[in-house]
Amino acid sequence: MTTMTGTRGSAAEARPAAAPPTVRLLGTGPRRWRWLGLGVAIMTAGALAGVVAVEQLDDRQGVLVAGSDLAAGQVLTAADLEVARISVADGVSALTEDQLEEAVGSTLAVPVPEGGVLPETALGADARYPAAGQAVVGAVLAPGRFPASLQRGAAVSIVLVEAAQGAPAGGGAQPGAAQGGGAAASGDSGVTAYPARVQSFELSTADGSANVELLVDAQVAGQVAAAAANEQATVVQVSPSGGS
Amino acid sequence: MGRTTALFSLGGAPGVTITAMAMAAVWPEQAGAALVEADASGGDIGAWYRLPASPGVTDLAAATRRRTAADPPADPLTFCQTLPGGLPVCAGPASADPAQGAVQLLATNSPKLAAGGAAQGGPATVVDLGRLAPRTPTAHLAANADDALLLVSDDLAQLRRVKQSAAALADSIGALRVVVVGGSGPTSEIASVVELPVWSGRIPLDTRSAAFLRGEANLRRPQRRPLFKAALALITTLLGAPAGPPPARPQPIAQRYPAAAEQPPAAGGPGAAGAAPGGQP
Ligand SMILES: Nc1ncnc2c1ncn2[C@@H]1O[C@H](COP(=O)(O)OP(=O)(O)OP(=O)(O)O)[C@@H](O)[C@H]1O
């Protein structure tokens, strides 16, 4: 909406519409420590399933945030959770404070870093992890086979290149290929991409390789694991909303 | 597409980073603003807020390099972290070496930094360019912004420096405006001396707000503090002017800073620190 930014009368009149002047920053103070993790942990676009955009402090609600780093599969206790009073933008998925009771005792479906807001998808419908039909695959990725900005929780495509196709690097791997949801082979017949989520991500300082755990569709887990073992897998970060 | 406002100084640390943060934090449009710290001599925000090094400007610069023609330009928003309170910040590396490499890559590959890409209703972008010298990647980034704000302390030595650089600056940076930090009274006299457009207001000295912006203190109603009020008034002036006069007389990049033009975009040296003016042709 670009409505009000044009020229229209004096500078005073051209005052943009929308929000009253607020300051999108918090200083140090009693509530500050709760925010530290949040500021540190959330990429504005990408890292978490529930990305929080805080718009106005005056319009805030209580949402559940992780009191410490929480791993997927963990059963939540009250001690794991805190309530932060923030305002959550429309369309952002977040568990609110009245869901606290429901959350305690549930199994966490996605990893949430300390201070991170729990997305609505955080509570698995059934208390099992990984959920039926999903599998966690561990892989060591060589430098160049994953984006440097990769973080835990990121939505990714894992691109597999068949051995016969030779050098895989940049060989027509199309991140968009998997964004429809299911697996998709790109036009380049040797390349297949599957959607996945990064459950854990650790960089080796020794050689720059990355140790990742990827949550994938159980049906392709074997294929992904085999490709990763043969250095035929590349992780490509995609938009968390799946394209657009 | 949101507006891009670049802030810089000619030295003397007048408060570029603090002012840029204040502007981004109060940006009045619905989508707010993202702050990009593209200071070639190194950034401060990461240390102030104890941010992890990634994501940030280094990743953004790397993403612009990997671009193929088919890809949309790298979006700074993708490489932002969110500060407590919700401000998206793409922080720069703390030290000059990697910072210079990153700024050079940005100037070469993606000089128009626009958060949210070309989307309608996207956030504005506020860029902290740090200290600017002529014919540097920093100057190229300033020339590509919709608004370029030269911050200067109300101090004789600093104002003289601006006056002496005025002609060269006005030549290469189209949408240039001087913003005075500190002092009091109208700035019209300063404008007649430096011979550049000068914002009629001033960024006041406000140590409590500065400490708040550095993450060191709390303020109950920051929007009532003089610094934030002035930042909002400055933005209102910018938004009241027609959006982005295109940069004046764009020159081929090679004329601006030969070192950058020589670097092949794909060259991936560690730290991309090839900024050293090594090979003259
Ligand atoms: N308006 C202000 N009122 C009071 N103090 C300020 C103001 N602006 C900046 N400061 C203080 O001055 C110091 C320098 O500010 P800042 O880091 O923003 O300057 P800079 O121009 O970005 O410097 P550099 O070129 O070193 O990055 C900081 O300690 C900051 O807190």
Ligand SMILES: [Mg+2]
């Ligand atoms: Mg600075």
